[in-house]
Amino acid sequence: MxxxxxxxxxxxxxxxxxxxxxxxxxxxxxxxxxxxxxxxxxxxxxxxxxxxxxxxxxxxxxxxxxxxxxxxxxxxxxxxxxPYGPDDPEHRRADHHVPVDVDIDGQLPAGWVTDDGGRYRVDRILAHWQTSGEDQLAPDVWHVRAGASDWELFQFPGDLWQAGPLPAADDGQ
Known part of the structure; x- marks a missing residue:
């Protein structure tokens, strides 16, 4: 039916x-x-x-x-x-990013592998911002939790990805 x-x-x-x-x-x-x-x-x-x-x-x-x-x-x-707060966890940014191969589940990042063989599984998506389109080379930004750490994933046009660890935050999530 x-x-x-x-x-x-x-x-x-x-x-x-x-x-x-x-x-x-x-x-x-x-x-x-x-x-x-x-x-x-x-x-x-x-x-x-x-x-x-x-x-x-x-x-x-x-x-x-x-x-x-x-x-x-x-x-x-x-x-x-x-309203936003200047110390909200979503304002955190990674200090550096490395190229990664990301596995997608539907439209969502499910995990990634680094060039040196490190494997990470996304346990939870924290936030996501789609690029505005004003800068055609700007990435979509994902904040995710993998293991005990929070990460920033950049998704660039052409499905190129980078990952970087986010500073720790006490966000109550």
Whole structure:
């Protein structure tokens, strides 16, 4: 038996990354027609019990948005907090990156291998920012947890990847 969706039925979207109370949950707040519309009108600001330690606004909202087309509009990524705090974990940057071969699971990085044979498995996606398109050579940025460390993955055009360790953070995630 196949399922049919009425035009006004709410379609679930998967939340990826962000605070523990929202990561890998689903929301059904838009119809298929709304999800097929302009991406700029999609996204949400969610109340969380896991605002980063030291954030200047304990009521900050977790921001989730879909990537631009042709990405799946039913996958929304954590982009950071609103209002942002200067010490939020999402503002961390790796000091250096090395080229890596990344394994993809669907549209998500699942792990990578370094040139020296090091193997890493993504345990959790923390945040993701798609390049704006203003700089055609700018990478998409992924913050992921692999083992006991957080990493920054850069995905450049042509599917070239680099990885670098992020400084430690007390983010409550």
């Amino acid at each position: 196949s399922e049919t969706t009425t035009p006004s039925a709410m379609v679930p979207v998967r939340l990826i990354g962000g605070p523990a109370d929202w990561h890998e949950t689903t929301l059904a707040i838009h119809t298929a027609a709304e999800l097929a519309g302009p991406r700029k009108s999609l996204g949400t600001y969610l109340i969380s019990n896991h605002v980063p330690v030291g954030h200047p606004d304990p009521g900050a909202r977790a921001v989730y948005e879909p990537d631009a087309e042709p990405a799946d509009p039913r996958m929304w990524f954590f982009r950071g907090w609103f």
